[in-house]
Amino acid sequence: MTLLGETISTNGAKQEGEILSIRGGQPLSGTVEVKGAKNLVTKAMVAALLGEEPSVLRDVPDISDVAVVRSLLEVHGVRVDEGPERGSLRLDPQDVESAHFEEIDAHAGASRIPILFCGPLLHRLGQAFIPDLGGCRIGDRPIDFHLDALRKFGAVVEKQPSGIRLSAPRGLHGANIHLPYPSVGATEQVLLTAVRAAGTTELRNAAIEPEIMDLIAVLQKMGAIISYEPNRVILIEGVDSLRGYDHRAIFDRNEAASWAAAALATDGEIFVGGAKQQEMLTFLNVVRKVGGDFDIREDGILFRRGGELRGVTVETDVHPGFMTDWQQPLIVALTQAHGRSVVHETVYENRFGFTQALVKMGAQISVYPNGLQEGPRRVPRRSLEQAAVIDGPTPLHGADITVPDLRGGYSHVIAALTAEGESVVRNIGIIRRGYADFLDKLSALGADFDVIG
Ligand code: EPU
DSSP: OEETTEEBOTTSOBSSOOEEEEEEOSOOEEEEEOOBOHHHHHHHHHHGGGBSSOEEEESOOOOHHHHHHHHHHHHTTOEEEEOSSTTOEEEEOTTOOOOOHHHHHTTTTSOSGGGGGHHHHHHHHSEEEEEOOOSOOSSOOOOHHHHHHHHHTTOEEEEETTEEEEEOTTOOBOOEEEOSSOOHHHHHHHHHHHTTSBSEEEEESOOOOHHHHHHHHHHHHTTOEEEEETTTEEEEEOOSOBOOOEEEOOBOHHHHHHHHHHHHHHTOEEEEETOOSGGGHHHHHHHHHTTEEEEEETTEEEEEEOSSOBOOEEEBOSTTSBOGGGHHHHHHHHTTSBEEEEEEEOSOSSOOTTHHHHHHTTOEEEEETTOSOOSOOSSTTSOOOEEEEEEEOOOOBOOEEEOOSHHHHHHHHHHHHHSBEEEEEEOGGGGGGTOTTHHHHHHHTTOEEEEOO
16 A cells, blocks of 8 residues: 555555664754644545545645555545645545445554544445454543444444444434543544534534644535534534535644654754644643743744753643643653653553653653542543653663554654663554654654664
């Protein structure tokens, strides 16, 4: 499979460069450009299925999650070509058809995005089959909110050993949905289903991440009627048909935060082209508190240390809080900060596994699986709060480590670049799920590494 010229296997990994030998201890300095956000682009690609005309999506990053969604769209008859400018895609859904089970099943385990095909496929074909989901192993990652919402729209959901089969014998109708938690994916599920359902949908306790707002912008361009009310309420008035869109994706603030943390960890200076202040306010506050410095410019943000790094206390949260995807790269920088840092993870129940590799490299990190405080849980359904306590600064040394997931894996590479000596980092393919041109960017920043397998 190719996406914008790269070779990618259907399990989402690029077929070369799986193991890196990294010689660390040098600052990373230079410029990197961030393109469209993984967590918007893949959803906007699914939205194209709902239109009756082709859509154009710009600033599509060259990542394997995009390749997986592209391939899944293609097996359903969507024609996907290069768009009018470099890094853009043209998605033509005019010949959408049911895919064969084997073709869909080839995507099992490759990504979590297929669950978002449910609503659009039910509208287009009256039925859908969704393979077993993949994505990062950072907790249970259930889909109960998605399935409950789809049932409220009138879908019949049948769980099968290899996936989920859905049908809508009487079509889909608007619904009143109150999410138990402002889930990003479930909010997207509701948006992508409600826009063409008959009648009005009221979604309460919706996620309001900037990528969701950008998806709403995409859907509005297609002809949807969506209003955003106070207190996480979104109203969607269903319409009979949608047209295509032409949209430039919002920048990837997770990638921007990752490179920022790399500058802090390695004591370098990185200009992140395409990064914008508004979507990163919460992250920038933490950068400042930890002793980092930044210059906001017209075309991006420059990150560096402002002096000695200091320990900080951070709690991950839904937007506008500190994103869960920012904590892993930040923790690498915190191993170099003076004093104690505490990071509370409240979104996923198992997102500190990556710290084991940092400890192997010399970091002092203790993980408290049940958190540090008793008392009421923000998410009463499950005990999500975990805490990591980081004492620093600690010199890091090279080690042989294996990347566990996307953000944790990025952090391992940055830790290896911060560490004195040589590291071997395995399973690098996972990082290409979400970081475009990863090795080229590392080279541009002066990283010293070889691809050894
Ligand atoms: N949850 C449920 N039931 C559901 C759905 C979610 O219990 O049906 C729980 C999850 O288990 C989790 C919490 O709700 O504890 C939040 O999950 P959410 O649905 O918000 O996450 P997601 O849509 O699966 C997206 C991003 C993640 C990002 C989260 C939070 C994509 C493809 N993924 O996941 O990104 O961490 O929102 O912002 O958009 C990443 O980029 O590395 C990544 C993991």
